[in-house]
Amino acid sequence: MTWHGWTGTILRVDLAAGKVTKEELSRTMTRDFIGCRGLNTAYLYSEVGPEIGPFDPENKLIFGAGPLEGTPIGMGRVSILTKHPNRFLGEGGAGGHWAAELKFAGYDVIILENKAASPVWLLIVDDQVELLDAAWLWGKDTKEKHKLIRAKTGISGIHVASIGPAGENLVANAKVQFTLDHSGGKGCGTIMGDKKLAAIAVKGSGIVSLADGTRFLETYRKFRQTFDLKSTKDLFVPSWSFNSANMLLELFNENGWVHAHNGQRGFFEPMLNDVEYLDRYVVRPESSFCCPFPACGRRYEIKEGLFAGTGGDEREVGFAQAAPIVGIASYPHVIKFRDMCNRAGLDEDQAMYSIAWAMECYERGIISRKDTDGLELRFGKADEFLTMTERIIQRKGFGDVLAKGVDEAARLVGRGSERYTLSIKGKEIERMPQRNGYQMALALAVCECGPDHTRWYPPYPPNPKSIPSDMELPFDPYSAFQTRSVEDKGRLVKWLYDSRAIVESLPSCVYMIRGLLGIDMSLWLDLYNSCTGEEGDVQEFLKIGTRIVNLERAYIVREGFRREHDTLPRRMLEDPIVEHGIPPIGENLSVMLDQYYEIRGWDQKTAIPKEETLRNLGLQIVADDLKQRGLLA
Amino acid sequence: MDSDSKVFVVSSDLCSGCRNCEIWCGFITGKRRGFAPDAGHIHLHSDMEGKLNIPELDCSGICERNEVGEPICVEMCPTGCLIFTNREDFERKRTSWEKARRVQPVFKLIVPWKYPYPWRELRKEEL
Ligand code: SF4
Numbered sequence: 001m002t003w004h005g006w007t008g009t010i011l012r013v014d015l016a017a018g019k020v021t022k023e024e025l026s027r028t029m030t031r032d033f034i035g036c037r038g039l040n041t042a043y044l045y046s047e048v049g050p051e052i053g054p055f056d057p058e059n060k061l062i063f064g065a066g067p068l069e070g071t072p073i074g075m076g077r078v079s080i081l082t083k084h085p086n087r088f089l090g091e092g093g094a095g096g097h098w099a100a101e102l103k104f105a106g107y108d109v110i111i112l113e114n115k116a117a118s119p120v121w122l123l124i125v126d127d128q129v130e131l132l133d134a135a136w137l138w139g140k141d142t143k144e145k146h147k148l149i150r151a152k153t154g155i156s157g158i159h160v161a162s163i164g165p166a167g168e169n170l171v172a173n174a175k176v177q178f179t180l181d182h183s184g185g186k187g188c189g190t191i192m193g194d195k196k197l198a199a200i201a202v203k204g205s206g207i208v209s210l211a212d213g214t215r216f217l218e219t220y221r222k223f224r225q226t227f228d229l230k231s232t233k234d235l236f237v238p239s240w241s242f243n244s245a246n247m248l249l250e251l252f253n254e255n256g257w258v259h260a261h262n263g264q265r266g267f268f269e270p271m272l273n274d275v276e277y278l279d280r281y282v283v284r285p286e287s288s289f290c291c292p293f294p295a296c297g298r299r300y301e302i303k304e305g306l307f308a309g310t311g312g313d314e315r316e317v318g319f320a321q322a323a324p325i326v327g328i329a330s331y332p333h334v335i336k337f338r339d340m341c342n343r344a345g346l347d348e349d350q351a352m353y354s355i356a357w358a359m360e361c362y363e364r365g366i367i368s369r370k371d372t373d374g375l376e377l378r379f380g381k382a383d384e385f386l387t388m389t390e391r392i393i394q395r396k397g398f399g400d401v402l403a404k405g406v407d408e409a410a411r412l413v414g415r416g417s418e419r420y421t422l423s424i425k426g427k428e429i430e431r432m433p434q435r436n437g438y439q440m441a442l443a444l445a446v447c448e449c450g451p452d453h454t455r456w457y458p459p460y461p462p463n464p465k466s467i468p469s470d471m472e473l474p475f476d477p478y479s480a481f482q483t484r485s486v487e488d489k490g491r492l493v494k495w496l497y498d499s500r501a502i503v504e505s506l507p508s509c510v511y512m513i514r515g516l517l518g519i520d521m522s523l524w525l526d527l528y529n530s531c532t533g534e535e536g537d538v539q540e541f542l543k544i545g546t547r548i549v550n551l552e553r554a555y556i557v558r559e560g561f562r563r564e565h566d567t568l569p570r571r572m573l574e575d576p577i578v579e580h581g582i583p584p585i586g587e588n589l590s591v592m593l594d595q596y597y598e599i600r601g602w603d604q605k606t607a608i609p610k611e612e613t614l615r616n617l618g619l620q621i622v623a624d625d626l627k628q629r630g631l632l633a
Numbered sequence: 634m635d636s637d638s639k640v641f642v643v644s645s646d647l648c649s650g651c652r653n654c655e656i657w658c659g660f661i662t663g664k665r666r667g668f669a670p671d672a673g674h675i676h677l678h679s680d681m682e683g684k685l686n687i688p689e690l691d692c693s694g695i696c697e698r699n700e701v702g703e704p705i706c707v708e709m710c711p712t713g714c715l716i717f718t719n720r721e722d723f724e725r726k727r728t729s730w731e732k733a734r735r736v737q738p739v740f741k742l743i744v745p746w747k748y749p750y751p752w753r754e755l756r757k758e759e760l
């Protein structure tokens with residue numbers, strides 16, 4: 001069979017038996033789920049049922065690249081999927097170049113099964129695929145691992161996905177770390193550590209074939225035009241082009257969007273300054289594969305003073321947005337923190353929000369020095385913050401408690417500390433505003449893989465001038481983006497989820513959804529069709545997105561997740577942001593959930609997709625599965 | 634401007650390592666059949682640690698041009714690191730960039746010939 005876009009080959013690796021097999025991709029599956037995130041979910045759904053526990057050998061770890069990966073639309077995005085230690089979908093994306101190399105080597109997906117008896121690593125150079133002993137890599141941090149692999153293979157352009165000590169030590173939400181500080185897949189690093197897989201190194205020299213190259217180029221030029229500074233209709237494009245997420249700082253403070261002191265406050269006085277960051281620490285641009293933004297990714301370095309020599313590459317980081325959570329206003333400390341997380345493969349959000357929770361408990365007298373091994377864990381204590389981070393990675397003392405994730409830590413500590421955890425479905429939240437951005441609150445609550453902004457980002461309204469008069473939007477662009485009203489939020493969030501599911505399955509980076517690209521799917525469709533030779537229309541295309549989200553929901557339903565799990569931290573539901581006079585969300589969440597389930601065709605009481613909904617999406621087989629398990633009437 | 638005297642100039646301190654040039658050159662050289670990093674005349678050399686990116690060219694600008702006369706590698710380069718021009722023009726550009734950098738640190742990341750100063754006109758004494 002001729003494949004355009006897809007390579008048509010998947011790699012199945014049995015880590016216990018040390019066996020690698022190549023399988024042909026199924027055309028029906030790619031039509032239904034495209035690739036990357038969508039296709040991964042389809043594999044996980046059919047191969048890892050609820051009877052399999054996250055740490056059972058039968059749990060799988062899947063790395064997927066989609067049809068447009070390896071083309072300049074792919075941006076190097078990979079989607080990693082496993083059953084998360086908390087049993088929801090452990091899905092995460094990462095950029096970089098790794099996935100593009102996987103395509104050039106000739107593979108769309110890697111499925112890793114079972115557990116190795118001792119540490120192994122996987123080497124893929126075009127046709128040559130080998131599972132090798134990794135005793136010499138185990139215990140090293142991710143940057144060392146990458147360096148050692150480059151030296152050992154002698155291939156300078158080889159890209160590596162690896163885990164660090166956090167994954168090896170089974171810290172709850174450990175991530176997978178790629179070359180040049182790209183990372184993703186909270187919880188995937190944990191399962192990778194459990195399977196004793198140290199790294200996957202890839203280099204390819206083949207071709208990603210196009211069905212119609214000329215049409216692809218024409219469409220791509222239109223795509224690039226949407227980011228053209230002279231013609232863009234999207235306010236975020238210029239600032240994002242130059243200054244990435246750091247440009248949001250003042251806006252965040254003004255609007256109470258920061259979770260200062262574990263979300264107790266919406267304003268942080270000694271807020272770090274983005275101009276200082278650019279001036280002192282940024283060196284030059286450094287981006288993912290074929291990223292069209294000149295400076296979304298940047299290289300930073302501390303040249304002198306505290307932590308001199310520490311450096312790395314960042315994208316959406318927003319160092320300064322993160323610092324208020326633990327009350328820190330020192331660039332060297334947050335840069336050092338970032339570097340520690342990258343080397344260890346530790347999820348920043350887990351570290352940040354679990355330490356912030358401990359700080360709040362400390363200040364409230366719930367825990368004391370006795371619990372924290374002598375550390376005075378108060379907000380603003382920057383050195384203590386770093387020490388605690390290191391103890392999480394090494395699972396030492398109180399660090400071992402936090403390494404289990406903030407919910408489990410609160411359960412162990414007890415004494416009312418559960419009230420102050422900022423987590424959803426047992427996973428620490430991200431820095432996304434909730435009390436003053438109801439679209440984000442709802443989107444985070446219903447997410448199938450714990451709180452994850454990439455599944456619905458960006459959540460801001462399109463410039464009204466950029467909406468063509470003949471375009472019918474599935475939501476009202478004026479009311480849907482009113483930040484503190486429930487109006488139209490269900491329809492908006494459904495649209496955000498469905499459209500982003502497609503973009504993440506092509507794949508491309510969700511930050512590309514700017515201007516018209518956020519509301520008009522036809523350009524994405526054109527790119528998809530000219531690359532793969534498919535001929536579907538926009539309606540069909542959007543249906544794929546809806547299908548993917550429904551399959552993901554069916555997956556977590558099978559694992560026991562219901563409406564009551566689609567919720568927010570109590571801080572967001574019950575506490576106001578005092579300085580800004582912003583009330584808690586309260587009952588509004590429930591109203592928005594009702595809207596969302598209704599428009600989705602899911603049962604409002606349970607959040608289980610109705611049979612009819614699944615059938616209309618071509619997921620009868622999933623409906624039958626749920627019925628057999630007594631989950632559907 | 635005499636197009637024959639045009640050469641490629643690379644400001645490697647601006648190269649983001651994105652490989653747009655490499656990938657698109659392979660696309661054109663390979664007759665638009667697809668994307669193959671090894672197929673073209675330009676290759677990114679990177680230390681893979683974020684400290685060094687250099688696009689290495691083995692080409693004098695032979696392929697098709699877009700409507701403004703750029704080869705595709707230059708057209709698709711998002712940072713303005715790779716340009717195709719004559720020496721004099723490049724010197725001029727480089728000097729204006731140095732100046733812009735002194736006024737606004739954002740010009741560590743972008744260049745004025747690709748992204749004109751977006752916030753205000755430069756004052757006379759700054760030029
Ligand atoms: S001018 Fe054309 S052939 Fe030469 S490097 Fe650039 S894209 Fe390739």
Ligand code: SF4
Pocket residue numbers: 647648649650651652653654655677686688709710711712713714715
């Ligand atoms: S397109 Fe420009 S920035 Fe990207 S690798 Fe090539 S020269 Fe560097």
